[in-house]
Amino acid sequence: MPTHRTDLLNIESQFSAEELQTRDRIAEFVDRRVRPHIAQWYDEAVLPLELLPEMAELGLFGMHLSGYGCAGRSAVEYGLAMQEMEAGDSGLRTVVSVQGSLAMSAIHKHGSQEQMQQWLPKMAAGEAIGCFALTEPSAGSDPSSMTTRARREGEEWVLNGQKRWIGLASEAQVAIVWAQVADEQAGKDVVRGFVVPTDTAGFTATPITGKLSMRASLQCDIELTDVRLPAEAILPENPGLRGPFSCLSEARYGIAWGAMGAARDAIESALDYSAERMQFGKPLAGYQLTQKKLVDMTLELNKGQLIALNLGRAKDAGTLENHMISVGKLNNCRAAIEICREARTVLGGNGITGDHPPLRHANNLESVRTYEGTDEVHTLILGHQLTGEPAFR
Structure with missing residues (x-):
């Protein structure tokens, strides 16, 4: 019999023993650590940061990525884990998504070997939290209209702009910031990603309050004011949107x-x-x-x-x-x-x-x-x- 009464088609029979083991491991965590407290966290608008090390220990951060301390699980296993996390609360599933599918994936897909070695093992272990700064106050569905810019000054990049609705930003140690860069060869601007340690001068993240949704989570406004980065901070691969x-x-x-x-x-x-x-x-x-x-x-x-x-x-x-x-x-x-x-x-x-x-x-x-x-x-x-x-x- 399927585990859930709602499984009218016995979809569970289509999963392997390993996939079901992954699902059940995350479900046990949600039952034990999330369900007893989520109503209070939601009411008080608190992201339970104490859960993040436990989530890392479960292999949830960068779960579907390979190497660099990541779990290297299948897409189906990752999906099953996300189903169980969101059965607990969307805000807690979003933590995994921001950390792994966005910030870690950006470094894994587009970063240099040095960037991957520096950040991914720490992020997989929960020793460093990341955020993904794409959306802006006036650029949501149309990221090509972003106004955040990066300009090259000698051996440095200088970033200026604003970002909004950036998950985990005020708790993150590293931000993946997307900005317009002048491409002289193409004669136009092109979007590029930058690895920005959040303790860099000029980087400010402020939690957004008064939310009526996703209350047990953390989203922020980001201000970038003359944020200076070394030349190698740029993600070298896949320029553009x-x-x-x-x-x-x-x-x-x-x-x-x-x-x-x-x-x-x-x-x-x-x-x-x-x-x-x-x-x-x-x-x-x-x-x-x-x-x-x-x-x-x-x-x-x-x-x-x-x-x-x-x-x-x-x-x-x-x-x-x-x-x-x-x-x-x-x-x-x-x-x-x-x-x-x-x-x-x-x-x-x-x-x-x-x-x-x-x-x-x-x-x-x-x-x-x-x-x-x-x-x-x-x-x-x-x-x-x-x-x-x-x-x-």
């Missing part, structure tokens, strides 16, 4: 799995509540309308899980195409947020409290649905794939 976009693809892949973890947790909460809550002389689970809600939610969950699994198998086989990731990000975030909202209705008024997870998951998914590409961006990526016509402008 394909540099950060390749990292975003890694993060989007993890989101396709993670969103289904939040959805599954919401459904299981609704199942438990409906079995115990008595109305008009019998449990809510005994009413046709309740069963319809539970069935409709679980069908969408299983569809999304199959999409995520298909992406993972393709990624491991080397056949994954970028538009396929957009299918997973768009469909699974959209489905997950509707599932969590519907699950809340099963819980009635009690569902708006922190005693139950569906509304917390739904609120978090408002952010997950937005970052790493909005619905609109992924719709246009898929529209371009279908028609051959780019319609982004």
Whole structure:
């Protein structure tokens, strides 16, 4: 029998023993360390930094990367881990994504051997935390319009600009900062990445407060004021937007799995509540309308899980195409947020409290649905794939 009641198709049977072992190891961590406290962390808007060393010990940081102390696990194993982390909370899954899929991937994909040797072992061990500074106050879905600039002065780079919604920035030891650089040969600006130690003069990260979503996480504004870096701070490989976009693809892949973890947790909460809550002389689970809600939610969950699994198998086989990731990000975030909202209705008024997870998951998914590409961006990526016509402008 499948581990989860929601697995109507016995999707679990398609995983290897090693994949299930990875899933169960992360699920045990979430059950033991996250679920008992997440309502309080969310209410108090606290990222539990004490969990980060434990997450590193589990091999979650750079889990899908090879070498340099990284775990080198498969894409499917990484996806299963992200599903379990987000079943706990989207904010904690985001920690893994920012550290591994964004900051570490940027160095792993685009860095020099020296940069990789300097940072990746420490980041995999949780001895150094990283952030990925791409989004700006006026440049979200259109990163080509970023205004952060890097100019060369002798043997140094000088960075100036602003970044916004940068996960972990105020706790990070290293930031991957993307900036416009004048390319004299091409006669235009090109986006380049820089490895920026956060103790460099002129680098300031300020946590964003007053969030109504992703409260048990940390996002920041960054100010870059004449930040001076050595010449070798630039990421040498893959200039242009394909540099950060390749990292975003890694993060989007993890989101396709993670969103289904939040959805599954919401459904299981609704199942438990409906079995115990008595109305008009019998449990809510005994009413046709309740069963319809539970069935409709679980069908969408299983569809999304199959999409995520298909992406993972393709990624491991080397056949994954970028538009396929957009299918997973768009469909699974959209489905997950509707599932969590519907699950809340099963819980009635009690569902708006922190005693139950569906509304917390739904609120978090408002952010997950937005970052790493909005619905609109992924719709246009898929529209371009279908028609051959780019319609982004």
